Amino acid sequence: MKKLKEIIKAAFYPNTCPICNAVIGAGEKICGKCVPKIHIIKEPRCEKCGKALLKANKLYCGDCMKNRHVFDKGVSIFEYKGDIKESLYRFKYDNLRCYGDFYGSMGYKMYGRLLKGWNVKKIIPVPMYNKKESVRGYNQATELAKNLSRYTLIPTESHVIIRIKNTRPQKGLDNLRRQQNLSGAFAVDTSKINKGENVLLVDDIYTTGSTMDACASVLKVAGVGKVYFLCVATGVDN
Structure with a gap:
């Protein structure tokens, strides 16, 4: 059967x-x-956000040198350009949730050992606003989280963070406006976390870290330990 x-x-x-x-x-x-078309992020990468660095003698990207982040550390799988950029667009807007298996398997292949070293106890997808998710039919971050969970065996909890404010799209906003846009956007269901446990946020794209910082902030206020993140793609340090 x-x-x-x-x-x-x-x-x-x-x-x-x-x-x-x-x-x-x-x-x-x-x-x-298509294997040669993808650009996996390798060393050197930023010690804080995992963004690809162009110079081997640097520890941090320009953004992390200028801004103090709330999250502890993060990594991404691919450079956000070319074919991966198009792939993520289809994953996000064309209902191609099946791509989540590839992203999840690559996340495990590249960072499975690192997540174990970070002692991650729970995978938490960055939430969408309820009405927006209802229109789209799914949250791409949740699809990534479920697939990463299948490979790492780390449980996913999809409703730890609740998006309580419908924010403007972050694209096109500078760093300050991104932070202002996300102010008061998230809340935490404390019944779904354990005090002091380390958690992993997941999302499709990392840009300036404003979203990760906003989520990490409410999680830490709620009592979690360290907040890490894994994204499918990010840019290259300028």
């Missing part, structure tokens, strides 16, 4: 490459011709 269901699912919902969107085998994560 299980095999029949898998055959039916494969027929109506074929596995697709997260880069070119071509149909690929059931066990594949990405097609062979």
Whole structure:
């Protein structure tokens, strides 16, 4: 019965490459011709936010040198450009939630050992405003969290942070306006956390850290230990 269901699912919902969107085998994560198109973030990277650094003699990116973040540390998987940029757009707006498996598997492959070293006890997706999520039908951060959880075996709790204010899109805002935009946007359901535990925030894109800082701030006030993050993609330090 299980095999029949898998055959039916494969027929109506074929596995697709997260880069070119071509149909690929059931066990594949990405097609062979697209592997060279993705840019994985390697060392050197910022010690604080994980952004790719152009100079090996630097410890922090320009943003983290200028701004004091609330989160403890974070990492991203890919550089936010080219094919990954298009992939994330489809993941976010075209209902291609299946891409979450590729992102989750890559997050585990690159940072599974690091998450264990960070002693992460819970994966928490950055929430969307309820009405916005109802219109879209899903939260891409939740899809990423669920897939990362499958590979790392770290439990996901999707409703720890609640978005209580519908904010403007962050794109196009400078750092100060991003912070102002997110002021008072989040609350925490304290019944879903344990005091002192380390948690991992997940989202699709890391830009300036304003969203991560806003979430980390309410989590720390609520009593969690350290707040780390993992995102699919981020930019390169200027």
